[in-house]
Amino acid sequence: MAVSNGVAMPGVLVSPRLRPFVVAFLLLQECVQLSCCGSRLAFLPGFEGPLPFHLETGYVAVGESEEIQLFYYFVESERNSKEDALFLWLTGGPGCSALSGLIYEIGPLNFNIKAYDRSLPEFVLNPYSWTKASSIIFVDSPVGTGFSYAENPLAYETGDFRQVQHLHQFLRRWLISHPEFISNPVYIGGDSYSGLTLPILVQEIMDGNDEGKSPAINIQGYVLGNPLTDPAFDQNAPVLFAHGMGLISDELYESLKRTCKGHYQFSESSDADCMNDLMAFHQCTSGLQTAHILEPLCGYASLKPGEMFGDRRSLLENFFLVREPTDLDLGCRTYGYRLSYSWTNDDNVREALHIRKGSIGDWQRCNDGLNYTNEILSTLQYHAKLSAKGCRSLIYSGDHDMIVPFMGTQAWIRSLNYSIVDDWRSWMVRGQVAG
Template sequence: MATSANLIFFHLFLLLGLLLLSCSELVVSHSVVESLPGFPGPLPFELETGYIGVGESEDVQLFYYFVKSESNPKEDPLLLWLTGGPGCSSFSAFAYELGPLSFKPMQEDEGIPTLILNPFSWSKVASIIFLDLPVGTGFSYGRTSCAFQSTDLQACDQTYQFMRKWLADHPEFLSNPFYVGGDSYSGITVPIIVQLISNGNEAGIDPLINLKGYILGNPSTNYVKERNYDIPFAHGMGLISDELYESLQISCQGDYFNPKNAQCSQDIQAYYKCTLGIQLVHILEPVCHSSSPRQHEFFNKGRSLTERNVELDVPEPASPCAHNRDAQYLISARWLNNDTVREALHIQKGSIGEWIRCNYRLSYMTTTWSSYQYHVNLSSKGYRSLIYSGDHDLVVPFLGTQAWIRSLNYSIVDDWRSWIAEGQVAGYTRTYSNRMTFATVKGAGHVAPEYKPLECAAMFERWISHQPL
C-alpha cells in the first residue's frame, strides 16, 4: 500500500507542474490529409496528422494520426490509442488492426504499396487518435538528444499533456465521451495515463477531459506474475505433456521462471525444448524471419524463448513463410519511407531517418513493472473498462489476465458465456460489478484485432455503445 500511495503522490506532484504548463503558449501543428499515395482517389474518411510539443521547452514532438468517426463525430466517443513495444508505432494499429486502411496483401517489392479500405475499422463508430509514443517511436522525435530519453512515467505524463493540448486545439471534441486504449505493453502505461487524467479532472485542470474508461487488448499487467501462466497455458494447449506439467508444478511450486532447485531448472529446460519453434504471438502460425520483429515486444519478454527461433532455417519460397504475416510489416516500412508518402502525411523533414515499425533501441527506461494497483484505483472510481485477450497468445496468455481480474474481488454481474459474431462463437466473456468486461477472442493471437478484425470490430462497437457483448 505504501508503494501505491507513493505513486499517487508522485503523480499529484507532477500535476502541479502541469498547472504551470496550462498557462504556456499552445503550439500545435496539424494538417488535413485528403489523399494518400497508393490509395485511388480521395480518402472516404477524414484524416488529420500533426505534432504536439510537450515538456517545458516542447523539445518532445509527439506525432499522431487522427481519424474522425465515419458515423456521428459530434457525439461519438473519442479514443486515444497507443501501440505496445515499447517503441512500436501506432501506425501498426492504424494499418494492421483497427484503422480505416490496410495494405493489399502479398505486394511485390516494387513501387508504392497499394492501400485498401478496412471494412472492420473501429472508426465506423468512434473518432480515433493514433499516437506514436514514447518519443523516438514512429515519427515522434526529440529536438535534442536529451529529449529522446524517457521513462514510462515521463511518457505517461507527456501523453496527458498531449491530450490537453490536442483538446484545446479541437474544442469541438471536449464533450465527447473519452477513452484511452492500447495493447500489449500499453497494458502498463494506459492505466497510468487514465489515472493521471482522472487526477487532473479532480484537481480542476483545464481543459477537463470527459473521461469514461479504457480498453486494453492482450495487455501486460504484471510482468513477473503473468509469466508463470505460460506453463499452464502451454499444457492446456497440448504443447507439453501431463508428466512434465506435473513435475513443473511440484518442482517449481508455481514460480516457474525463477528456479530455486535443480529439478525446476531441468523441467524448465524441457519446457523450452518442447516449445522450440512455436510462434509465441500465435501458437498455430509458423515461425518466420522478419526485419520488423514482433516477438521481442514489451520488455523484450522471453528473449531466451524467442531468440532460439533464430536458429531455424531460412524458409524456401514454397514454405508456409513465403507470404507470412510478418512480411506484411515490411510493406508499411516501404510505404512510410517513401518521400512522396512522407510529404502527404506532412512529416517534418529531417526529424527522423528511417521509419521502423518497432524501435527497440529507444533511450527508454521501464520503472513500473505492474499496473495492477492502477486498476484497483480506477475500479473504485467507477470507470468502464474492456479487457480482451486472443486465446492463442503465448506472449500474454489469457489465463494470467483472467487471474489478475479475478483478484480485484468484484462480484460477477454477467457470468461466463459465449459471445457471437456473424452467427458464430467469437469468444467468451464475463462482466464484473466494477464495470469491467473481460472477453476472449477465439482463434486470435497477440494482438487480437490483427487476427480477428471482424469479431473485434463487433466487440468494440457493442461495448462502446453500452451494449452487452
C-alpha cells in the same frame, strides 16, 4: 484584472454570454503557442482516389521545454464524430509505432498484400475498422517511436512514468487545438505493454480533472487487449497456456509444477531442476509464433531462454535484416510488416504525411533501441482504484496469444474480487460461437 470562471483578462469584464467564446479563443491562442495543430490529408500515396474518411496528421509539443514532438494520426468517426467516443490509442512495445494500430489492427486501412508488385505498397479499406463508430488518435509514443522525435538529444531518455506524463500533456494540448471534441466521451485504448502505462495515464487524467487542469477531459473509461499487468500472473501464464493447448506433455507440466513451485521465470535463484524443466519447456515451444500460435514463425529467430518471460515485449523483426520483401511470403503476418517500412520510408509518403525533414532517419515499426527505463511492475492497484471511482473498463484477450495469455488475464481479474453480474456466455458472431 478581471477574472470570471477561470478566464482572466486585464481590465476587461467578460459578459456571461461571451465566456464560452473567450475560453475557446484563449485555448486556440494557447494552441498556436504550443504548435499543436495538424493537417488534413485528402489523398494518401497507395490509396486510389480521395480518402473516404477524415485523416489528419501532426505533431504536439510536450515536455518541460516542449522539446519533444509527438507525432499522431487522427481518424474521425465515420458515423457521428460530434457524439461518438474519442479514443487515444497506445501501441505496445514500448517503441512500436502507432501505424501498427492504424494499418494492421483497428484502423480504416490495410495493406493490399495480394496486389503487392514490389513498388509502393497499396491500401484497401478495412471493413472492421473501429473508426466506423469512434474517432481515434493514434500517437507515436514514447519519443523515438515512429515519427516522434526530440529537439534535444537528452530528451530521448525516457521511461514509463515520463511517457505517461507526456501522453497526459499530449491529450490536453490536442483537445485545445480540437475544441469540437472537448465534450465527446473519451476512452484510452491500447494493448500489450500499454497495460503497464495506460491505467496510470487514466488515473493521471482523472486527477488532472480534479485539480482543475484545462481543458477538462470527459474521460469515461479504458480498453486493453492482452495487456501486461502483473508479473505474478503474466509470467506464469505461458506454461499454463502451453499445457492447456497440448503444446507440452503432462509429464513436463507436472515436473514444472513440482520443481518450480508455480513460479515459471528464469532467474539466477531458480532451482537447477526448475531451470532444466524450463529449458525443456523452451525447446518444446521455441518453434512457435508466440504472438499467435496458429500462425507460422516466418523466419523469426527463435527466442532465447528467458526472453518469453522478459520485460521487453516488442518483437525483434529479424526478417527486415535478413531478406528483402521480394523474397518473402507477405501472407505471413510478420513478413507483411515489411510493407510498412517500404511505405513510410518513401519520400512522397513522408511529404504527404507532413513529416518534418531531417527529424528522423529510417522509420522503424518497432524501435528496440530506445533509451527507455521499465519502471512499472504492476498496475493491479490502479485497476482497483479506477473501478472504485466508477471508471469503466473492457479487457479483451486473443485466445492464441502465448506472450500475454488469457489465463493470466483472467487470474488477475479474479484477484480483484469483483462481483459477477453476468454469467459466462459464448461470444456469438453471425449465429456461430466465436469464442
